[in-house]
Amino acid sequence: MFASNTTRVGNTDDGMSFAIINNLKPITEHVSDSIPYYQHVRLQDSINQLRTLRNGDGPIAGSANYISLFGTQESNYCDTCTIRFSKGAWPSEFPIFDKPRKAYFMLMGWKIKPAKWPCDSVKFHVEHGQAYLRKQVADSTYKDKKGRIERIVRTYDIAVPFAYNRQFNCVTIPITASTKTMLDYVLTTISILGIIYFMFFILGGFIKFLLDVSRGQTFTVKNIRRLKVIGISLIVIEILNFLINLCMPLVFHAYFTADVVLDEKSWSGSWKGLVTGIAFLLLYKAFRSGKKIKEEQDLVI
Amino acid sequence: MPIIVNLDVMMARRKMSLTELSERVGITMANLSILKTGKAKAIRFETLEAICTVLDCQPADILEFAKEE
Numbered sequence: 213m214f215a216s217n218t219t220r221v222g223n224t225d226d227g228m229s230f231a232i233i234n235n236l237k238p239i240t241e242h243v244s245d246s247i248p249y250y251q252h253v254r255l256q257d258s259i260n261q262l263r264t265l266r267n268g269d270g271p272i273a274g275s276a277n278y279i280s281l282f283g284t285q286e287s288n289y290c291d292t293c294t295i296r297f298s299k300g301a302w303p304s305e306f307p308i309f310d311k312p313r314k315a316y317f318m319l320m321g322w323k324i325k326p327a328k329w330p331c332d333s334v335k336f337h338v339e340h341g342q343a344y345l346r347k348q349v350a351d352s353t354y355k356d357k358k359g360r361i362e363r364i365v366r367t368y369d370i371a372v373p374f375a376y377n378r379q380f381n382c383v384t385i386p387i388t389a390s391t392k393t394m395l396d397y398v399l400t401t402i403s404i405l406g407i408i409y410f411m412f413f414i415l416g417g418f419i420k421f422l423l424d425v426s427r428g429q430t431f432t433v434k435n436i437r438r439l440k441v442i443g444i445s446l447i448v449i450e451i452l453n454f455l456i457n458l459c460m461p462l463v464f465h466a467y468f469t470a471d472v473v474l475d476e477k478s479w480s481g482s483w484k485g486l487v488t489g490i491a492f493l494l495l496y497k498a499f500r501s502g503k504k505i506k507e508e509q510d511l512v513i
Numbered sequence: 514m515p516i517i518v519n520l521d522v523m524m525a526r527r528k529m530s531l532t533e534l535s536e537r538v539g540i541t542m543a544n545l546s547i548l549k550t551g552k553a554k555a556i557r558f559e560t561l562e563a564i565c566t567v568l569d570c571q572p573a574d575i576l577e578f579a580k581e582e
Contacts (some may be wrong), residue, residue, distance in 0.1 A: 509556040513544045
């Protein structure tokens with residue numbers, strides 16, 4: 213029923229031929245296509261659930277993320293669970309909620325370094341409580357009879373100190389339940405304060421600014437201050453996000469290996485906030501000049 | 514500012530109050546007060562013309578240049 217070891221051969225863009233050798237047991241067992249469709253789907257679901265339980269990477273018991281930087285997650289896990297087959301009966305929905313739980317601290321901006329062609333994608337899995345990355349490494353080259361250079365790519369399981377969340381595609385750090393509770397309080401408080409600041413000073417400030425302008429009170433000290441606060445806040449938020457993400461490897465250096473990279477998504481959208489912030493600062497400058505001109509105009513008799 | 518506004522002097526000479534002047538010139542009391550106290554940044558020719566007409570004087574009677582020490 214399950215697939216055996218695989219070898220794949222081909223050519224890279226630079227004309228070098230390669231052979232990928234995978235002698236390892238598949239992480240997720242392959243379900244034979246010869247069985248009926250309904251049974252195939254059911255078995256595949258059970259296998260996936262089993263893998264989720266082993267990895268402890270599903271937000272089964274709940275997760276929360278804060279300001280797109282951090283998050284906490286609590287997942288059920290089971291390292292010894294297996295799928296039981298009985299005569300003529302296929303496994304039903306896998307029972308997961310009665311399993312013990314593990315808590316994790318999610319680093320939302322960090323992910324596993326993606327593999328480059330021709331290697332298969334890097335896969336995270338847990339076996340007997342130890343987390344591994346299954347990755348392919350070109351470890352030797354040789355010339356064949358025709359003088360062509362051939363690259364041998366072998367598949368390895370590399371032990372890693374971190375865990376991985378497949379849903380959010382981010383690196384997670386195992387923590388204790390009490391640490392998770394404490395982090396939840398702290399992060400929730402910071403998030404609420406952040407939301408209040410955003411609602412009151414950024415969104416609220418902008419709405420008040422629009423209302424004042426519609427009332428004809430355009431070049432006022434309050435409006436100028438609002439534009440300045442909005443502009444600086446938007447820029448600072450983006451810069452702070454980026455800097456906090458960059459500081460993660462320093463704080464959690466024990467969990468960062470060469471396989472963990474900063475997710476492009478965590479900073480690629482920053483330019484929107486920065487551009488908006490700069491636009492507001494330009495508006496602030498324009499309104500400050502406008503106020504000066506208005507004051508002078510008011511003193512022309 | 515080296516430009517001194519002598520509007521109060523001319524008003525005293527003509528025995529005219531600020532209220533009467535503002536009504537006859539057609540500008541608000543507040544603006545006339547700004548002009549009188551020397552806080553004004555500029556004065557329009559048409560305002561100067563209207564003040565000179567009402568006070569029957571020359572612009573030089575209202576505005577004076579004094580060199581800063």
